[in-house]
Amino acid sequence: MEKQKIYNFSAGPAVLAVDVLKQAAEATVNYNGHGMSILEMSHRSVPIVDMVTETRQLIRQLLNVPENYKILFLQGGASLQFSMIPMNILKDDETADYTDTGAWSAKAIKEAHRYGNVNVVCSSKEAVYNHIPKQFEQSKNQLYLHLTSNNTIYGTQWHEFPDTKGFLVADMSSDIFSRPIDVSPFGVIYAGAQKNMGPAGVTMVIVREDLIGRSERNLPSMLDFAMHADKDSMFNTPPIFAIYVVNRTLHWLNELGGVDAMYEQNKSKAKLLYEEIERNTLFTSPIAEEDRSLMNVPFVFADGGDEAHFLNYCAERGMVTLKGHRSVGGFRASIYNAMPKEGVEALVNAMQQYL
């Protein structure tokens, strides 16, 4: 298969565990000895229903999801949730607070503006989103406070979640399963799979049961949490292959010791890289130290330099997709759960040996 080991630092779709990919390839030809590809099997067949049920159970167990939350598998990514969440839970005369900590937060705000009163309570936009705002006033009549737990583009992360009078709603697309979380302050947690869970094409939504149907809007069935909850995410044909890759990834995570063990690994990988960025006079981090993400690590040349040259230098050593997002420039190493420590070490070595 490979001449050289490739380390893929893509921000998403992103690196997945090698064993997971092998299992996915096997299932694509013959699913668990059924003589058919998983792509060909009915979503109503027993083996597939069992697999989807098990995937839900794994999520519940790995994240300690309380019994009064439903776990849904939907389509359309976090981008569709930006609309579906306020559509389903926020009434026209109610207020939701939104924090603006990056491009994805801003998109969530833009879509939410069609429902209820959306109050943007803080923004780090003026500082090119280089930090997470700490001091801000929330609405007195707030239903919920929305946040993006990790900002993929800018490399910031909420290491502590703010207190609220209402409940929290979070887009965790880029750090779900990377650290332990207490689900109970959240009304809704949602995440596109394509960073820490699996391939693009499935979105996990964890929603507190009392919020389902809350807005009382007459919604299209496909946009109605109640319909999907009632049908165990089988209202229509779900993206079975994507769910299966999530299933395999969660088994892999479980065998590694779950999110607690993964969190320790992630801290240790991020420490390696941030320490090198601090030590190495060639590079610097544009991000406030206390808010730096364990998942996405942007860095730039301290005194300018030929970015294409460094990217080529890394590519020749098998490290790819390190180009920073166009709005930040420089470089970005996404070091999700499935990025092995060796990948980060290879990058640190390259930074040390460069020039």
Next chain:
Amino acid sequence: MEKQKIYNFSAGPAVLAVDVLKQAAEATVNYNGHGMSILEMSHRSVPIVDMVTETRQLIRQLLNVPENYKILFLQGGASLQFSMIPMNILKDDETADYTDTGAWSAKAIKEAHRYGNVNVVCSSKEAVYNHIPKQFEQSKNQLYLHLTSNNTIYGTQWHEFPDTKGFLVADMSSDIFSRPIDVSPFGVIYAGAQKNMGPAGVTMVIVREDLIGRSERNLPSMLDFAMHADKDSMFNTPPIFAIYVVNRTLHWLNELGGVDAMYEQNKSKAKLLYEEIERNTLFTSPIAEEDRSLMNVPFVFADGGDEAHFLNYCAERGMVTLKGHRSVGGFRASIYNAMPKEGVEALVNAMQQYL
């Protein structure tokens, strides 16, 4: 891989070509020698953008899609299109005609009722949808006429499309690419991939450009045809793996001679099976002869019998998922493009040798 060749007669997700599955498995480990899985690759990377562009071109070529139509890859299946289409093109004071020829038509009607005036112009429901209505009056001020080109559950198919004053809108999920069609009378053609194109998780929408943005509603970005058309289906992360399997399936179809050649094969496979149903006194078809589907063939015992016994008998011979839908009973053989003629022959043999 296999002890016995399995013929999968599932109505969807359904049989795919063996070569397509092998290529999909390969790409799941290492996509075209890039050293990464296709599941790990950015949707903005050159190889992936090229693949998606090529898939669009293949669709345009295979179906002779005129230049004034956009081809979109969306999520949410036909079920989301039931809402998205009227939401995007039907104004509140306008009328759309809907034909009711089966469970999926009825679902399309239910969702469309939230927009404009929906006029159900015909229904074969009273006859358990065993035929396609021929005589019906359309609205004078009709914007479009909606139909389900093939009714997966009941096994009927529109072999000729009705004339309209407006334009046609069709759910072709279960017979797309199975026969040549003239796209020009259609304003929108849509199809979930999981029957004749690929796995569940991607929906193809072919929409006439002048209809994009037509309703002037302020829609969520993810539900707005204009947004997806403007961004070449990359407004957010598309379901790349599913699109890739579609790409491979269309290459396979192209190499077999395209939809004209496939149509001949499909007619010949269906003829084999329908002739056996007519000849064999054990079995009968509940469907009006002139409306019988080339894709889904329901049949029942002529004078009763032990259905489970026949299903087991077939399963022992490697023929699976032949159980009829609960609303029809009996048996259903879905013989989509990727079902080889040998599969139909094996079924005919089983029917001949049974008892």
